Amino acid sequence: MKRKYIYLLVPALAICMVLFVRSAKPAKDTDIEVLLSRMTLEEKVGQMTNLTLSTIAREEENNLILEIPKVKDAIIAHNIGSFQNVVSHAYSVETWHTIINQIQDVSMKETRMKIPFLYCIDAVHGANYSLNSTLFPHNLALGATRNPELVKKCAEITAKEVRASGIRYNFSPVLDVGRQPLWPRFAETFGEDVYLTKVMGVASIKGYEGSDLKSINSVASCMKHYVGYSVPDNGKDRASANIPEIALREYFLPSFKAAIDAKAHTLMVNSAEVNGVPVHASKYLLSDVLRGELGYKGVVISDWEDVKKMHERHRVAESYKEAVRLSVEAGIDMCIVPMDFKFYEYLIELVKEGKISEDRINQSVRRILELKKELGLFEKPYVEKEALKNFGLAEYKTVALDAARESVTLLKNTNQTLPIAKSKKVFVIGPGSVSLTALNGAWSYTWQGKESKYFPQGERTIASAIRSEIGDDNFLYYKDFDFRDSTFNVEEIRKATETADYIVLCLGEDAYAETPGNIKDLNLPAAQMRLAKGVCWAGKLNKAPVILVLTSGRPRIIRELEPEVSAILFAYWPGSQGASAVGDILFGDYNPNGKLPFTYPKFPGDINTYDHKQLDEAVEETVPEYKYYYKFDPQWEFGYGLSYTTFEYSNLTVSPDKLTATGSVKVSVTVKNTGKLAGKESVELYARDLYASVTPSVKRLRAFKKINLEPGTSQVVEFQLTKDDLAFVGQNMKWITEAGEFEVMVGGLKGKLNYNDK
């Protein structure tokens, strides 16, 4: 009898315990394991599901209206744990606060577990989805600054303005290395160099995350897009890439590894495919490499609709449901679905059918809850009112101006055409001169960044910045241009430039983001080339030198235009203070110091990076019958950028000149400002392996330091190199530094060192 009772008692107790732990207890207890043990499968899968705002809100006459029945359906009926981005454009901070608090009210008051929801945003160059926020230069421009401290400051301000908007998770920074300039997201990268991307990426992550995600100064960052997104074979967005494993490891994994070591909390997956496998389906990349080798512990989030696309576009899954299975098995934790509940429904079915284990679900939910906990959402789920004081401070503009000034890159300055004296008459022309959108590029108050009506009042264009530098009387103008319509009358231009001392011609690219920015030709568009020819003709007749100012998200070929102009400024997408920075540089209020973060191609069919292999450097045949010659011949190489002053490099020493496995060598060089103006200079150390078992690059950037020198003064700049700084991925896919000779190069000087691991 006794035994019988015990048999009855045990299951009864178990049922009671389950009922108890699954009872409607608030999620105040932030012990993740306890929380997990109380959650139903549906509640767990809801945490893994991310929807876009338009599933629960609509816009009417520019007002955002939250549709409460839809919010309840998402959060209560479908347990959705996170939402993201905007319906179509940026909102005021007040609007953000209202909607976030309203959504959170449903999570906190009307759900069984009371787990706070998480809002996510793309704030990729400032809090670009909050009206009146400060927009900074895009990453490509930041790469040109060679100033990681400044990059960190931009990210810190972005974090403050995002958090002040009530949002705690930012899908930034892009850590893809920009080695294919056709790619329409080139401007979102820090450029083509691995080391530069590592340094700037880490600076950005530190700026976003600070030391405590609970702080009102911080947001969670997102390393994206893991991995191999930036080098599609056809140069298009979300297209296939074939990247040999050795190249993947040498060029594309290191920025993620550095960010993981810097404790970045989340990671977004590449939308496209690498070597025939969509990255969302790659257990090898998402689990074995990312978690196994790189030691990543944080949240892995899919990109937009990419699970579904494994069925619809990539065709590796015969059904959407199978795509869900593949992606979760591969390693994603959260899916930006983002339009419906399909991912949620299929994943629940898959677990119930035993095709995915609940343990696997627990792993992901644990990471997501941990993130929410670290962000302080359990303690303070609602908008933190005290964060509002961090929005829109005047000093942010100074940082944006510093960043734009330090990025703008002077590529040509024949006979010191620049700077222009402010007493001169300047004629300004070209679509870039009157465009705010071409200064700010992608992700600027709208996704595509093309609608200037959302921009803060009173922002300067290049034309208005020039006008304020020289005054109305010296400012000459013909008419407004548009990137789509550059019609002009060349005779009218000739007339309008008759009294001009200088012509500033502003060309380049208007804003675009992602796939809509695909192009088939890297040449500067024909309409702009026609305008440029007309302007240069008028300039010649009227003896007014032409200064070309390019605002652009990627290099557009200007080989034929370059000889016709006297000076060239490449301004990237320099952000809200970009026009002022250009004005300051044109008229000598600021001495330019940006250095190209990419190799500027001369021909659309001749694209290569500065760190190419020896084979691609030059080839010559002198036998008369077969004579030929080819050499690496870009318009300008990575690292190029002029100043209004001159710097002289001397005394390069390498000491000791023998490097051991545990030691380091000091490379030092003296840099002198030999001109008449104070100036900043990025001192860059390149190295090359003279012989190696995998063909060495002609050179690789291994370190840089930016210095500021008054005229006539000099500074000794020192770098420490260890064997890791000289390592490469060997034939066995492992990092190695091989014994032998290396050359180090700084500012045209060369030194040698010998590495021996003994």
Ligand code: BGC
């Ligand atoms: C982009 C991501 C972005 C995501 C969420 C995607 O289209 O590829 O970079 O973070 O949308 O908006």
